[in-house]
Amino acid sequence: MINKKAILKMTTGATAAAMMAMPISANADAHMKPGSGTTIDMARASWDTGWWQAEVYSQLLQELGYDVSRITTLDNPPFYQSVAQGDVDLWVNGWFPLHNSYEDAFSQGAEKIGYVAKGGALQGYLIDKKTAEEHDINYVEDLTKDDIQKLFDANGDGKADLVACPPGWGCETVITHHFEAYGWDDDFNAIKAGYSASMADALGRYENGQPIFFYTWTPNWTVGELPPGEDVVWLQMKETKLPEDQADLADATTVEGLEGCRGEQPCDLGWPANDIRPVANSDFLENNPAAAELLKQVSIPIGDIFDQNAQMNDGADSPEDLKQQASTWIEDNRDQVDKWLKAAREAAQM
Incomplete structure (x- = not known):
């Protein structure tokens, strides 16, 4: 008859002996590097x-x-x-x-x-400060006016050019929703090429004294290169229309004391903080x-x-x-x- 207790005792003893025989340095290394292997x-x-x-x-x-x-x-x-x-x-x-x-x-x-x-991750739409002040632009909706659209039309199609997000990005999905929800198709041209290249092009236009209109997020190099309140301003949204999967966050799109925000505080960016x-x-x-x-x-x-x-x-x-x-x-x-x-x-x- 097999003596299970004896076998267990022998196995436990062997395991303990093996552990005793293991070099201290090996135990220490296993503790310091638990992901080894x-x-x-x-x-x-x-x-x-x-x-x-x-x-x-x-x-x-x-x-x-x-x-x-x-x-x-x-x-x-x-x-x-x-x-x-x-x-x-x-x-x-x-x-x-x-x-x-x-x-x-x-x-x-x-x-x-x-x-x-x-x-701390904010998102929204911005334009250059000079144009915002000269034409009293506080809201994204202000850019839908025909005379204002022309200021931001770089390719001559009659629409304001917006640096948006490439396909596959979460922000591209929301911007597409905004175009549908606010009826922006006749007003804005969403530039969906590589974001860094598109923003570099916008920066070049800004340095040449031309108006710019773009989406960005924080943290991002764009707000370091174009500080809100100095070079550019955040535009507010008069009405928040979020995608269905964010609809319960419609009351979480305002930021108090946001530097560079146009209009009265708190600033309603139309995007919840992330x-x-x-x-x-x-x-x-x-x-x-x-x-x-x-x-x-x-x-x-x-x-x-x-x-x-x-x-x-x-x-x-x-x-x-x-x-x-x-x-x-x-x-x-x-x-x-x-x-x-x-x-x-x-x-x-x-």
Whole structure:
């Protein structure tokens, strides 16, 4: 008859002996690098103002021992589909409520976790300050007047040219909704080419004394290059009309004391403020408690993102620049970073 208790005792004893025989340095390394041996398939958004944040998180994950050998650039639709299916593990470029249209992913294997930046991501429409003051333009609706449209018509089609967002971006979906909801098709021409190139063209027109009309978000290099209140102004919306997936946020589109806003405060931008959040595959989070805890812990001040975006716009935008900027930020914030890493390592021991 097999003595199960004896076998269990022998097995337990052997395991204990093996653990006793393991070098102390190996135990220490396993604690410091709980992600050792695990490769993370990380993505980043197609807008380059989010690439630095992705690099910061990548380097922190590597400090935990994870292999993050490459980061794949994806538009919103393929990312949310891929992360739900487990083909991609995570990114840190989720914008909510802007990305609410991808909520199906969160019932199919993905989840939001932690905050890169909470509540500080603004969006809206802007024009140059000179034209706003000369023609008393306070609202986007003011630009639908025929004589005002002509001021912003760079291609001669009779419509005001608006630098919008490329297809696949969450803001492109909302802007398309605005065109339908407000009936802007006869008034505005939405430029949906590459955003950075389109904004560079608008900046060139501005420097030549021509009016400009564009959408932007914060943090973004555009508001560093064209500071609201100095070079450009935020325009308000007389009526808020959001897509169905954001309809419950119609009362959350005002910002009190917004610098550079035309008209009376609070400033109604017509867009709710966003949280920038990591999004990860649920199975990945369950199997990697250290990574999950790190995603919960880390946050980056909006001001620091502005500063990096300004460096990038000044030409420091190569992959090597991004890596250096991320490692410099990590070392400049080493005390806080070490607390985040400590919490992640402890989560792996539970």
